[in-house]
Amino acid sequence: MAIVAIALLAVLGGVVYAVGHSVRHFAGISLPKNCGTPTYHLSNAASSAPRAGTQPASGKSGQTNTSQQHHLAFVVPSGWQPDADEGVLIGFENRCGDPQIVLSSAAKYGSGYCAGNSTSYRAIAGVRGAESEHDLPAVAREAAAAWATWSYAGKGDEQPQVVVSRARPFTTRGLRGSLVRVTARSTVPLECGSARGVAYAIAVDSTAGADVFVISADQGDAADPTEADLLAVSGTLRRVP
Numbered sequence: 626m627a628i629v630a631i632a633l634l635a636v637l638g639g640v641v642y643a644v645g646h647s648v649r650h651f652a653g654i655s656l657p658k659n660c661g662t663p664t665y666h667l668s669n670a671a672s673s674a675p676r677a678g679t680q681p682a683s684g685k686s687g688q689t690n691t692s693q694q695h696h697l698a699f700v701v702p703s704g705w706q707p708d709a710d711e712g713v714l715i716g717f718e719n720r721c722g723d724p725q726i727v728l729s730s731a732a733k734y735g736s737g738y739c740a741g742n743s744t745s746y747r748a749i750a751g752v753r754g755a756e757s758e759h760d761l762p763a764v765a766r767e768a769a770a771a772w773a774t775w776s777y778a779g780k781g782d783e784q785p786q787v788v789v790s791r792a793r794p795f796t797t798r799g800l801r802g803s804l805v806r807v808t809a810r811s812t813v814p815l816e817c818g819s820a821r822g823v824a825y826a827i828a829v830d831s832t833a834g835a836d837v838f839v840i841s842a843d844q845g846d847a848a849d850p851t852e853a854d855l856l857a858v859s860g861t862l863r864r865v866p
Contacts, residue, residue, distance in 0.1 A: 660721035661782040663774045691865055692730035692752045695836040697829075699750065700861035702854070707732040715751060717775035726771045728753050728839055734850060735843075739817035747818070748842035748850045750858060755835040761803040761828040762792030764835045769826035772839055773809035776822060785809045795827050798863040802829035806852075819843035825855055827862065838862050 690707050691698040701707045708715070708731050716727030728751025735747025755764045770789050777785035787809045795804035810821040824841035840858055842850045 765828035779813035
């Protein structure tokens, strides 16, 4: 994504996880009082992207990524790299070290495209939960907007231009939920990567609240996955026991 990620291993409640930090992260006694949490403005713009297909982006069946925690699975297209451990979390935290949005059971495309940063990537897909939340359009909107905002914010917390579409029904492989599309464009030069991108979030109901699938990609380079590619991967989403 446009923000360069830095790998970190941490322990919360005895669980080891990895979080991709934005370049805004500070450490030690120099932590600022203002943690710098990007905000965004919602729009009622309708999504003009194609609807989800049922085949992975490569047109060939790839490896299946499965989240036992959230009971969701999706096909990883050829050229994407799935994480070996579904318990590894990828995402963003503010300058005070508070995780803002993370994904598990992730798969990435274009890993390491930033020189000297092996955790950078051009596209990512993964899942997360929204405990006790059953308003699926709101859950999908929040997840997509948060991911896009953090991905394209400047290191000084400069807000990207974010457009959030209206939620629309999503149905595939027996799943029924809500899909939201978000576009984001950085308002300042970024240290590496594209200055704009797109994110989709699909929220489906669960007994504990909602489960969410997020897929996002830089846009602007010929090698970047297209929106049709992202929606094709979304079309492989299914429930697992």
